[in-house]
Amino acid sequence: MKEFMMIFRNEKQEGGQAPSAEQMQAVMKQWQDWIGGIAAQGKYGSTNRLQSEGKTIKPGNIIMDGPYAEVKEIVGGYLVVKANSLDEAMEMAKACPNILYGGSVEVRSVMSIEYDPTSSKFLDTK
Amino acid sequence: MEQPVLIPHLFRTEYRKMVSVLCKLFGIEHIEIAEDIVSDTFLMASELWGLKGLPDNPAAWLYTVAKNKTKDYLKHNFIFAQKVGPAIKYTSNASQEIEIDLSNKNIVDSQLAMIFTICDPVISPEAQIGLALKLLCGFGIEEIANAFITNKEVISKRLSRAKETLRAAKIKIEEPGLKKINERLDTVLTTLYLLFNEGYYSASKDTVLRKDLCIEAMRLNYLLIENENTNQPNVNALFSLMCFHSSRFETRTDENGELILYRDQDATLWNKELINKGEYYLNQAARGQQLSKYDLEAAIAYWHTHQTDTPEKWESILQLYNKLLQIEYSPIAALNRTYALSKANGKEQAIIEAEKINLTDNHLYHSLLGDLYTDIDSVKALKHFGLALRLAKSKAEKTNIAQKIKMLA
Numbered sequence: 001m002k003e004f005m006m007i008f009r010n011e012k013q014e015g016g017q018a019p020s021a022e023q024m025q026a027v028m029k030q031w032q033d034w035i036g037g038i039a040a041q042g043k044y045g046s047t048n049r050l051q052s053e054g055k056t057i058k059p060g061n062i063i064m065d066g067p068y069a070e071v072k073e074i075v076g077g078y079l080v081v082k083a084n085s086l087d088e089a090m091e092m093a094k095a096c097p098n099i100l101y102g103g104s105v106e107v108r109s110v111m112s113i114e115y116d117p118t119s120s121k122f123l124d125t126k
Numbered sequence: 127m128e129q130p131v132l133i134p135h136l137f138r139t140e141y142r143k144m145v146s147v148l149c150k151l152f153g154i155e156h157i158e159i160a161e162d163i164v165s166d167t168f169l170m171a172s173e174l175w176g177l178k179g180l181p182d183n184p185a186a187w188l189y190t191v192a193k194n195k196t197k198d199y200l201k202h203n204f205i206f207a208q209k210v211g212p213a214i215k216y217t218s219n220a221s222q223e224i225e226i227d228l229s230n231k232n233i234v235d236s237q238l239a240m241i242f243t244i245c246d247p248v249i250s251p252e253a254q255i256g257l258a259l260k261l262l263c264g265f266g267i268e269e270i271a272n273a274f275i276t277n278k279e280v281i282s283k284r285l286s287r288a289k290e291t292l293r294a295a296k297i298k299i300e301e302p303g304l305k306k307i308n309e310r311l312d313t314v315l316t317t318l319y320l321l322f323n324e325g326y327y328s329a330s331k332d333t334v335l336r337k338d339l340c341i342e343a344m345r346l347n348y349l350l351i352e353n354e355n356t357n358q359p360n361v362n363a364l365f366s367l368m369c370f371h372s373s374r375f376e377t378r379t380d381e382n383g384e385l386i387l388y389r390d391q392d393a394t395l396w397n398k399e400l401i402n403k404g405e406y407y408l409n410q411a412a413r414g415q416q417l418s419k420y421d422l423e424a425a426i427a428y429w430h431t432h433q434t435d436t437p438e439k440w441e442s443i444l445q446l447y448n449k450l451l452q453i454e455y456s457p458i459a460a461l462n463r464t465y466a467l468s469k470a471n472g473k474e475q476a477i478i479e480a481e482k483i484n485l486t487d488n489h490l491y492h493s494l495l496g497d498l499y500t501d502i503d504s505v506k507a508l509k510h511f512g513l514a515l516r517l518a519k520s521k522a523e524k525t526n527i528a529q530k531i532k533m534l535a
Binding site: 029037047 | 445448449455459460471479482483
């Protein structure tokens, strides 16, 4: 099985009403049930959510506050899954709660270290 | 206590203490000598006590005899004494008289040192459990063989190979320092977890033996709680899990040793004291920063101490399984999670998820799908119950599935 990373993106939201505790909990449940379903197939790798705090650095030591100063969409988190093919990973992604809330899921094949042509040198410690 | 009952009882409680102390004194190279000295002591007890009656304090008598036998052994085995002598911390140079410390503190310290020695990853988990049963729990080879449902030769071979491996690796029997505790504690907990499960889920019908295995796992786990360095959150979580599970020990098998399903158990017979203990240690475990699989399994077991179904119960169990599966996948957790999903989110969603987990050679998988399809699609329900019946092993499970088929037909 290969590894695939799902990258969750959402439109930048400004203003509006903060969700209630119940709404937050309902959203959390949808995510946990979705990830739990993948884990129940033995296909879970790892996951993390990203907070909005962050900075971006660019060539010339240009530092920008916030990870999303110039973009409309921000990355909210990722999930690494195991699947036999990109199609299979896409099948899993279809049920992702992010889509219900207008966000997107980008599914990318992970390049493992064995496939990286530079890795043999990297690993050779002798 | 009459003598025929007393000796096996003392054997169970004192053998392991004396063996641990002597093993720690002699080092890994001479475990057998330690075992022989203690076994000889018990042999002498059974002969003498039969003739002369019981001494005033049988345990103290055993300790004294074991001490004297050890001293004799050292005196008459010059080479052994030369090899081991210098390593023995208690040797007083002036008199060359060794002191064998059978104080409660040294017994506890020695047992802890032995737990960390036996749970060395150089030997397999089965060998670790076997050695723990032999050296730390005072089990005989035959009992261990019964617990593993195999024969004595297999166990004897397994244990001598394990001892040989430990010797070859020159593993030291010493009180674990903080570094070793941090490195090794997970392996120790895994061994105790497996030891408990061996008793709790064993196919053996010997319920007394199975209960003993669970009690021993709990006793060793408790040793870790009593020591401040090993009294860590996951140690408390595992103990909590064992308390919750064993609260149902008496109600989960019938008089023939056959399993009684959870929902058919008489909840009034569940052991309240153990449930309370489980809650206490689960709270102790909650001081930790990180959730271990034991925290999650203990929390799931906690919810199962409430037999009545509530939406809160099943939603909590579902979320705990969602997290547990992210820490460690297992087919049984996947099946239980799907069952919780059906209770929390409904059968339709659970069927979709169940079809994805694809454990087609597992009778519990087909049993679950049979249950989920019941009242939705009788043809499919019957198909899955049929497959489950063919794959099921235990009599209780077969009877249970056959009943469900009968209800559908």
